Amino acid sequence: MIGLTIAGFDPSGGAGISTDIKTMGAHGVHGCAVVTALTAQNPKKVFSVEPVSTTYISQQIDSIFDEYAIKYSKTGLLYSKEIIQLVSKKVDEYDLSIVVDPVMVASAGDALGKSEIADALKKYLLEKTLLVTPNVSEAEKLSGMKIENVEDAKEAAYKIGEYCNVMITGGHLNGTNIIYKSIRIARNCNYDFRFLHCLS
Numbered sequence: 001m002i003g004l005t006i007a008g009f010d011p012s013g014g015a016g017i018s019t020d021i022k023t024m025g026a027h028g029v030h031g032c033a034v035v036t037a038l039t040a041q042n043p044k045k046v047f048s049v050e051p052v053s054t055t056y057i058s059q060q061i062d063s064i065f066d067e068y069a070i071k072y073s074k075t076g077l078l079y080s081k082e083i084i085q086l087v088s089k090k091v092d093e094y095d096l097s098i099v100v101d102p103v104m105v106a107s108a109g110d111a112l113g114k115s116e117i118a119d120a121l122k123k124y125l126l127e128k129t130l131l132v133t134p135n136v137s138e139a140e141k142l143s144g145m146k147i148e149n150v151e152d153a154k155e156a157a158y159k160i161g162e163y164c165n166v167m168i169t170g171g172h173l174n175g176t177n178i179i180y181k182s183i184r185i186a187r188n189c190n191y192d193f194r195f196l197h198c199l200s
Contacts, residue, residue, distance in 0.1 A: 002068050003029045004096075006061070006087055007076025008037040008049070008103070008112065015107070016076055032068060034060040037079045039112065046110035051079045054086045061090050071096065077103040079113040081120040088124040100125060100132045104141060118142050126163035134160070139168045153178045
C-alpha cells in the first residue's frame with residue numbers, strides 16, 4: 001500500500017513529514033510526501049516558517065499521482081487558506097480519502113501557520129474529511145470554545161462533528177481521547193448516526 005502525507009518539514013524530526021513517513025513505514029505502508037512549509041525549529045522553539053508556494057505544492061502532488069495510484073492521505077501543517085484551498089481541490093481531483101491533523105501550533109507553543117487556518121479548514125476541507133484529529137488547543141480553535149475538561153471536549157467534538165468525524169487527542173485531558181462520529185456523509189464512507197465515547 002502507498003500513502004501520502006501533505007505536511008510541513010521539521011528538521012529536528014519530531015513532527016511533520018519525516019515522522020509521518022516513519023509511522024507509515026512501521027505499518028508496512030510506502031510513504032510519499034508533499035512539503036507545504038519548511039520550518040526552522042527544535043523541540044523547544046520555532047525560529048521561522050517558510051511556506052511553499054501553491055504552484056510548487058501542486059506540482060509535487062501531480063508528480064506523485066503521475067506515477068502512483070494513491071487512495072489514502074493525511075495532512076499536517078497547511079499554513080494558509082490558499083494552501084488549504086489547493087489541497088481541497090486536489091482531494092476532489094484525485095478522489096482521495098483524507099485524514100486531517102489540523103496543525104496550527106508547535107509543541108513548544110509557537111504558531112506554525114496563519115490565524116485563518118481553522119476557518120479555512122472548516123470552509124474548504126473538513127466536509128471532505130474522513131477524520132480530523134485536533135489536540136485540545138486545535139479543537140478550541142475549530143469549535144470556538146474553551147476546553148478545560150472532558151465534558152467541554154465532548155461539546156467541542158459535537159460542534160466539530162458538524163463537519164466530519166473527530167477525535168480530540170487527550171494529551172491535555174489526562175490521556176482521554178474524545179471520539180465522535182458525525183452524521184455527515186463524507187467521501188467513501190456512510191455515516192448513519194451519531195455516537196460519542198471516551199477512550200482513556
